[in-house]
Amino acid sequence: MSSLLTRVKSKMSIFAHRKARGMLDGEYGSVFKGRSLDFDDLRAYIPGDEVRDIDWKASARHGSPLIRRYVAVRRQTVLLVTDTGRNMAASALGGEEKKDIAVMALGVVGYLAHRHGDVVGLVCGDGTSTRCLPAKAGEPHLERLLREVNDATALTSPRSNISEQLSYVARNFGQRMLLFVVADELVPDAGMERLLRRLRAQHEVLWLTVRDAQLAGPDSAGTNSAGPNSAGTQAPATGPADRYDVADARFLPGRLATSDAVIRAYAAAQDQRDAAREAVLRRMGIAHVNAGSSHDVMPAVFSLLERHRRGK
Structure with a gap:
């Protein structure tokens, strides 16, 4: 079984030369400003x-x-918070499974924390249950966290609901921590906004959204788009492929998915969802970025840490 953390470190090495990686370390170090009493x-x-x-x-x-x-506090606690429901087993914008992008993002932040001597924990789950792995140090522990997320996320998992995991954090963690949240393209409602306000008052919060595959359009593909039919087998290609929405278990016929009217309506609805999510997170003072593929993760994390430092 290949090491997920090794994959993360390889991606970090490929991302940039030593100076740029040093800048990434510096941005991470700036999140916690060494504040104590x-x-x-x-x-x-x-x-x-x-x-x-x-x-x-x-x-x-x-x-x-x-x-x-x-006086600088030498060891901080980083809590990785992510969704392992079936939504995250769907296809992302770049064609990968969204869980692969989530694991990469969690691994990058977790490894940065490890390099700075911080301890890392995990809260993950779906709409029906939440699991917590306590914060510890060391690469073997970080590998275990990444493996937990990878193995728990499947199309057969219950539906996603990151509110459950955030509520668990609000109920069970009083110590100030850095929360790194990875979720799909949710639209926060009033209840979510109240929850985020409570968490933001207690913790540092960073948020990365994994972008969904396009359900409508000539180039849309993947699961969250194309997927198994009702019998559980792949439908034969007889024209434009049907799209399959993992979250709602609904099909969008291929002939409709390539309709100009549907494409325009889908794009408008997506823009509205994106704007609503960004508006809520901005009001809460939570730095937020998007990633549609594993190649996006490194620059996205760098941008996220920079935005948090600047308060944007």
Whole structure:
């Protein structure tokens, strides 16, 4: 059985040269700013520093802004939160299974945490159950987490519902952590927004959305699109292939999927879903990126960490 973590590290090595990987390490290190309750010293304000760190009394005495610095906390907790329901066994935009992209993204962030001496845990599940693997250090532990996600995600799994996993985190974790959430193209409702507000007040939250395959269009393919018929076998190709929606177990006939009217309506609906998701996450102050293939993961994670650091 091939190592999932080895695959992740190979992708990271291929992604860029040493300088770029060092920048990625630096972006990860900036997520946790070493904040603790133990005051260390003061230094001059630099554009980009957080206003909340300004010591106003000391600044008034000094005549220019001064920033409070704190003793760095050496070990942080990173909690990987992901969906292992059947939605994540469907095809992604690039043609891979969405779970392969999720494993890659979780592996990249988990490995960055490992390199920085942090401990990594996992909360995963579907709409009916949630599993938790406690935070530990070491590559064997990270491999176990990735294997759990990979092996639990299948087309026969219950339907996805990341709200269940986020609710589990809200109920069971009080210590401040970095939450790295990987999910499919959900549209947060009012209940999800309240839950995210609660989590954001307690934790640092980063979010990566795995893009769905296109159900409508001449080049759409995959499961979340094409899939097994009602008898569980692959339908023969007799013209445009039927699309299969894993989440709802519904077919979209191929002749309709290539209709101009359906393509326009599908694109408009997708734009609305994307805008709604982005609006909610932006209101919560949660940095968010998309990935449609495993090739997108490294630049997406870099962008995610950068956006979080800049508060965008």
